[in-house]
Amino acid sequence: MRGASGAWDESDCLTFGEPLGSDRGKSVAVSGAVAIVGWLWQRRIFETV
16 A cells, blocks of 8 residues: 555555454555545546536
């Protein structure tokens, strides 16, 4: 995963080694999904305008 600065975050990469059933795994999966949906939503808004 890329951090806010655009650099690869080792802490994020390590989290993917954990099962998604763990609390930390779930939070990373959710935050990743929210980031992707938000990015797609922004592109959709810009294309409409």
